[in-house]
Amino acid sequence: MAAARHIVVLHGPNLNLLGTREPEIYGTTTLAEINQVLTARAEASGATVECLQSNSEGELIDHIQAARGKAHAIVINPGAYTHTSVAIADALRGVGLPAIEVHLSNLQKREPYRRRSYTAAACVGTIAGFGPRSYYLALDAALDLLEGQ
C-alpha cells in the first residue's frame, strides 16, 4: 500500500455542486476546498487521502471495491444514496474496510425520508450536522481508529 495510512474519501451525487447548492443547508464551502483541507490534515498526520466524487451509484461501488488493496479506511458521504442504496451498503460490507459515514447536514432535523440510512449500518459510525467539519472529524476518527488497530 502507498502510505502507512491511506484513506479513500468518497463524495456521492450532487456534492460536486457544494458552494452553490442549497447554501442555506450545505453552506458555501466548495468540494475542492473540503478536499484541500482533508489533504492537508492527512498530510499533517503522516497519512494520505484520495478524494473521489461521483453522481453514479455504480461508480461509487467501483470506487469502494477499488479501495480494497490500496486503502486502510473509507470516509463516505453517499448523498441521497444514503437513503436508498442497499448496493452501496453491500459494497461497504463486502470490502471489509472500516468506513465512516459523513453528512454535512443533521439528517435527524430534516425530512423523515432522510432519517433512514441504509449505508450507516455498514459503517463504524456516522458524523453528521457539522457542515464541512463533519468530513474533518470523520478523517480524524478514521485515523484514530487505525491508530488503535
Ligand code: DQA
Ligand atoms: C447529505 C444529506 C442527504 O440527504 C442529501 O441527499 C445529500 C447531502 C449531507 O451531506 O447532508 O446529498 O448527504
